[in-house]
Amino acid sequence: MAKKKETIPSSLLTLTIGIAVAAFSVWYGQNNHLLPEQLSSQAPLVDDLFNIMLCIATALFLLVEGTIIYTLIRFRHRPGDETDGEYIEGNFSLEVFWTAIPTFIVIVLGIYGVQVYNQMGGFDTVGQVAHHHHQHQVQLASLPADESNPMLLAERPEYGVGATPVEGLTPPDLEVDVLGMQYAWIFTYPSLGITSGELHVPMGQDIKLNITAQDVLHAFWLPQFRLKQDAIPGQPTQLRFVATKSGHYPIVCAELCGAYHGGMRSEIVVHEPDEFVTWISENQVAQNPDLEQAVALRTDGDRLQDYTTQMGLDATTVQAALKQP
Amino acid sequence: MTSAQLPLESPPATPPPSGHHNHPEKWEWYHYFLYNVDHKVIGIQYLVTAFFFYLVAGLMALFMRAELATPNPDVLDPNVYNTLLTNHGTMMIFFWVVPAAIGGFGNYLVPLMIGAKDMAFPNLNAIAFWLNPIAGIFIGISFYFGGAQAGWTSYPPLSLVTNNLGQSFWILTLITVGTSSILGALNFLVTIYKLKIPDMRWDELPLFCWAMVATSLLALFSTPVLAIGLILLFFDINFGTGFFRPEMGGDVVVYQHLFWFYSHPAVYLMILPIFGVMSEIVSTHSRKPIFGYKAIAYSSLAICLVGLVVWVHHMFTSGTPAWMRMFFSIATLIVAVPTGVKVFSWVATLWGGKIRLVTPLLFAVGLLAMFVFGGLSGVTLGTPAFDLHAHDTYYVVGHFHYVLFGGSVFGLYGAIYHWFPKITGHMYNETLGRIHFGLTFIGTNLTFLPMHNLGLAGMPRRVALYDPQFEDLNKLCTYGSMILGVSILPFLINMIWSWGWGEPAPRNPWRALTLEWQTTSPPAIENFDEDPIVWAGPYDYGIDTQSFEEEELSVDEMLAEVGQEMK
Structure with missing residues (x-):
């Protein structure tokens, strides 16, 4: 050679x-x-x-x-040369070499x-079952198979990316229930009493998502977080992570879930910790039945700001529009 | 080479046209449209039928690329888009690559290469082929009712709730072609084992036949499992069972196991015969013995065995326990080793040869170039940690089009050009062939390379609507697909024109050594007018160059030569 x-x-x-x-x-x-x-x-x-x-x-x-x-290039056939190449059937050491490497x-x-x-955190499935299965009992109880077979429920591991070996069995700082449905994600904060169409999380804290699906398979994908987990009807899964930077980032559904699968997108908003506290208080009030209090907290202009900015409207136009009867 | 004598029971010269032979002297055009048990007719039937479906499925891809040229779903109805993506995949796999590579070339070449008159079970063979048009009718009916829309994977519960009638006929389609595949696999194994002429030692069996052994084993082991999964799905849709219905206690992940237990090996079903084709083309046109015959033959079997235990790598993000993710990751990565052995062996075969860059070899080298890329991206996907990010994205779409289009389809094109003179008795047009290669090569890379960037940056697959930030690269892919669409024209013109009016082909235009080149072009109805002689190994180029120089050695002359050698 x-x-x-x-x-x-x-x-x-x-x-x-x-x-x-x-x-x-x-x-x-x-x-x-x-x-x-x-x-x-x-x-x-x-x-x-x-x-x-x-x-x-x-x-x-x-x-x-x-x-x-x-x-x-080097061994191209030259016109007029009708001979064959050299008779080489193999080279044992060379073959061992390119198999071994x-x-x-x-x-x-x-x-x-x-x-x-x-x-x-892909391997810690044992601890999580013991720690969290009480939450899923409620969801799974509606399934006849699980009612008739409680053993199945207790033994059922929760797949996904869980606690890292460092975190061990420490409970997460915040748990969010994620429900996938055609064609939206619903985020419920059981400890805070908030339901949202976007995922809001505080930066630097240990977040655990409990993922389920209502109708068909979905996949919860956070491209910037390099995390993805299918949302499976009848089988809870999880993702656990710490967000390291604040800002707005996409949530993408990565499993074909029907005609409008491409439109099943949402947003994860990573807040600075104090910002997150504000978000919680605003939303707890907003989702409180006492409507007057909720409205009083923010002006219409504030509330619409996210949307108006997206639509490309500036503050004056919005104010003008709001003043009109 | 001990048995140079003519076998006793067969007549020495041209067989009489009638008598115990129950067929005409030559097949007429209409014989190709009828039930026929000749493996060559069946092979051509497979190839032409498969090519028709390739055009249909290709057209679907062009429509999808038109939709994806802009981020908004503005060309097709979203349901139609899902029908197209489902059936593009289904047809390319089950109606094009598998039937063309296994049914088409497998049938045409295996009996000729082993010196047999036909396959072991000619009627079974014909039945296996005719299941394909029936499956074609089923998928046509499915289309009429709106088509299956849940992806070629048809994961429940989506496949249970979307267009039930279309989905049901899609299942019938797959079960029908699956049955055809099982019958074919059985036939190949028995044929190669029993009908190989005794002179041919096992280590003189052409590598294409070894590849067909591995392919057939794999099809036999895995296809029934897919059939089981699909039948259960069919029951869930139509008869109210709940195997995959979570609300009835069913488990949707079990379907994924059943599906991928077949469908990952299906990838090897599509590439192993092509690997066989590669060995034939590379050795013949570089005029050099294949480098590492045994390594190539055994690596096919190794791929077949390891390939049976890698399926869960399609489910790393699904409901699979951690130990499975670990085991199947390692198994997946190990497949790279036998595949690498093949690639290195072909490169070493080229090294030091007298490389004639005719169209078949151009496609073979193109395959080599792109398969290396697709194989390397495949290794990255084998690690669960990275797969969590890349799974179900355009990175995967790019990866498998490099191995299936850059690999299997390039191999099929190469095979068509290589054996065109033998099959039709005419030479193809070299210039048109090179134009075809150039356009296909550029089109493939332009279409599928940017998809890797798209996927890594965050674009999921199977979407008609996507984030506007991905528009530029998607436009590039769409332009590439247009080139691919155009590339089919020189091929079609070349094939049709050459078949009808091309220069007549001699017995052995490539001076190749496998047995199919010893008979006339096209071969006689029972393949060999005179029984074939194994007077050299299939790849013994460069031993005795003088004897190849006279193009048309008659069998008597060859016999005389062999006789002298034995003295």
């Missing part, structure tokens, strides 16, 4: 190419900008894994494609991938 160069030894050329490929791959693995912003404690873990896989993939891609192109790579990747998954 050695190249027949008269001046430069082929090993030197190979070495240079190898270094160049390695350098480029490492650089591209770290600077690919393919993934969106990182919003959760898990996101950097996932991105590091992806970047390393991308780095290895880039190197392999360049080597294989480069070899293909080089081979096609990928095996090594995928096993290391596999172990590293599982480790990342563990750090993200």
Whole structure:
């Protein structure tokens, strides 16, 4: 397989190419900008894994494609040459080499991938069952199978991404029940008495989402958080995360759920902790039956502000519109 | 090569046209539209039928790309869009790649390559083919009633509540083609095991046949499980059962297991025969023995075995326990090893050859280039941590189109060009073939490469409506799909024109060594006028170049040569 160069030894050329490929791959693995912003404690873990896989993939891609192109040019058929190529049936050591290297790579990747998954909280399913199953008893009680078989309920693990090994069995700071339905997400805060169409969470706190679906399968995806979990009718699932930055980010349904699946989008709003307290108090009042109090808290202009900004209206236009009878 | 003698029971020269042979001397055009037990007729029936469905499903893709050119759902009704995405996938898999690769080339080539007169069970073979048009009618009826709209995966409960009539006929369609697939698989295994001419050692079996062994085993093991899942779904829809109805105590995740137990191996059903095709094309046109025959043959079997235990990687975000996510992640990653062995072996086969970049090899090399990319993105998806982000996004759509379009469809094109002279008796037009390749290669990359970026940035799959920030890249994909649409024209013109008026093809235009090239082009009805002789291994290029120089060696001359060698 050695190249027949008269001046430069082929090993030197190979070495240079190898270094160049390695350098480029490492650089591209770290600077690919393919993934969106990182919003959760898990996101950097996932991105590091992806970047390393991308780095290895880039190197392999360049080597294989480069070899293909080089081979096609160097060993192209010359007109008039009717002879065959050299009779080489194989090379055992070479074959062992290119079986062993990928095996090594995928096993290391596999172990590293599982480790990342563990750090993200993918493995702690035991503690959660004991800790949280009381909540789902209510939901599942409506299902005849579970009524007739309480054992099933008690044993049923809750799938998803749960507490990280560090958090262990500590209860989360805030729990939100997430219900998927065609074509919306409903967020209920059992401890706060709030129901919302958007997910509001405080930054830096340990949030646990209890995810269910009412009608068909949905998938709760937070692209900036690198988290996704199917919402399954009759089977509760969960996601647990810490938001690391404030702002508005998309919630996407990632499992085909019907004709308007593409429109099943919502928003996660990550608040600074004090902002979140304000949001809670406003919404507790807003969802209180005493309507006068609720209206008094915010002017119409304030309440509509989010929507008017989205529609591209400025404050004066809104004020003018509000004044009209 | 011990048995150079003619087998005793068959006549030495041209068989008499009548007598114990119950067929005409040559098939007329209308024979191809009738029930016929000749494996070559059946192979062509499969190929042409499959190609028709490929055009239909391709047209669906063009409509979907038209819809996706803008973020708003403004071209198609959302229900129609879902019908298209469901049936595009269904038809491309069950009516194009699987029947064309296994039914078409498997049937046409396997008996010829092993020197048999036909498949082991010719009638079963014909029945297996004719199940396909019946399935075609079923899917037509499904369409008439609005079509299945729950994706080709048809996960309940969505498939239970959406367009029941269309969904039911879709299930009947799949069960019918599944049955066809099982019958075919059985036939291939028995044929290769029993009808291979005795002269041919197992390590002289063409690699396409080894690939068909692996494919058939996989189809036999996995297809029944899909049928079970679909029958239960059918009962849930029509007879009030509750296997997958959570409100009746059913479990929707069980369906996903049953579905993917078949449908992940289905990916290998679509690529293993193509791997076989690759070995034939690469070795022949680079004029060099295949590098690592045994490694390639065994790696097909390894893919077949490991491929049976990776299905849960489609369900990392579903209701699956952590240990499953771990086990299936590792198993999935391991599939990369035998696949890598194949890729490296083909590259090593090219290395040092006398590479003739004719159209079949162009498509084979194009396949190699794109399959490497699709394989690498596949490895990333095998890790659950990253899959949580990428699952059900356009990243996945990009990935599987690289392996299924860049892989399987390129392989099918390569195979069509490679065996066109044998099948039709005419040469195809090389210039049109190269134009076809160029357009397809550019179109494929332009359509499917940007999808990876889209998915990673946050665009889910199976949507008609998407966030406006993704518009630019989607436009690019749509332009690419237009190029792909146009690329079919030079191919169609080439095929139709060459079949009718192309230059007549000799027996062995590529000077290839597998047995199908020893007979006439197109082959006689019972394949070989004179019994084929295994006078060289299937890939023994470069041993004795002189003997290949005379193009049309008659069998007598070959026999004489073999006789001399033995002395």
